[in-house]
Amino acid sequence: RLEWRRIWPILSKHLSTTSCDNREDVSMCAVNALKQMALRFLNKEELRGFRFQSAVLQPFSFAMRKSKLKSTREMIIAVQRNLIETRGKKLRSGWRSLLATLAFAASDSDKRIADLGFDVLSLVTTIESNKYCSKGGELSTHHFDALMQCIAAFARSNTDRASDRALNLLPRFGNLVESESDMLEWSSVLSDLILEKNVETRMMYSQALF
Numbered sequence: 575r576l577e578w579r580r581i582w583p584i585l586s587k588h589l590s591t592t593s594c595d596n597r598e599d600v601s602m603c604a605v606n607a608l609k610q611m612a613l614r615f616l617n618k619e620e621l622r623g624f625r626f627q628s629a630v631l632q633p634f635s636f637a638m639r640k641s642k643l644k645s646t647r648e649m650i651i652a653v654q655r656n657l658i659e660t661r662g663k664k665l666r667s668g669w670r671s672l673l674a675t676l677a678f679a680a681s682d683s684d685k686r687i688a689d690l691g692f693d694v695l696s697l698v699t700t701i702e703s704n705k706y707c708s709k710g711g712e713l714s715t716h717h718f719d720a721l722m723q724c725i726a727a728f729a730r731s732n733t734d735r736a737s738d739r740a741l742n743l744l745p746r747f748g749n750l751v752e753s754e755s756d757m758l759e760w761s762s763v764l765s766d767l768i769l770e771k772n773v774e775t776r777m778m779y780s781q782a783l784f
Contacts, residue, residue, distance in 0.1 A: 578615075579626065586633050593637040593646065601646045608633050609653045616661035616668060627668030631657075635675040638682075647687050651679055655694045662698075662706065669717045673724040680727035680736065692728050692736035699725070699743055707750065714750045719759045722747065726763045730770070741767070 592604035615630045638650050654672055657665070665672070679691025698706040698713060699721075706713045713721050725747075728740035744764060751757045 582626075582629060586629070590633040590636045593633065593650075594640045594642075596642060598643055598645055601641065601643055602649060605634075605637065605646060605649050605653065608637075609656070612653075612657060613661065616657065616664050619664060620666040620668070622666065625667045627666055628671045631668045631671035631675070635671055635678055638675045638678040644684055644687065647679070647682065647684075648690065650675065651687065651690045651694055655697065658694065658697050665712065666716075669713060670720045673717070673720045677724045677727035680724070680731045680740075683732070685733035685735075688728070688731045688733045688736045692731075692739060695724060695728065696739075707747075709750060709752070714747075715752065718747075718750070718752075718756045722759050722763045726767065729767055 589604050589608050593601055593608065595601045595604070612630055612634075616627060620627050634650050634653065638647055641647055641650075654675055657668075657672065673695075676691045676695050679687050679694075682688050682691070705711055707721070708714065722744070725740050725744055728736045729744065731737045731740070744760075744767070747760060751760055
């Protein structure tokens, strides 16, 4: 593992760049290589306080932001879904990079990309029955700020489907606030959106805050 920590910065830089190649076969090959390595690394538990998972998943957010190929960006979203479905229980610091990748999907100019991204986010935001976002869950306890920023990115999305769902989702997270810093993050996100959105949204968020 120590050896990989030395090799990974060099390898990840190469794969990040290659995944943004304008040739689809080259780009897809790089994304697939990133996926295989991520699955391997995420198969082991990460100790609290370590950040190697986040580093391993960071190239996906880079490629999501930089790739000009829709097919590549769709594949990246599909990989995020696969990581949650197959390695969700092992995710620790990796959640931050994964949520950052989805946030970039939210701002994508292609509405289909944004909608696909929110569908993946929905895997972990079903509060009533989800182990990640329930009280004491990994996301609600350790990555609440990143989760709020990700949902807010979808609330600002240019696709009504994702935006409306995100706007309706945010107020419900007030019940999961477990610390003063989380309350500040949640209220700050809602306050910002109150200033940006329509009257109906303002009223709904104002009621949630007050």
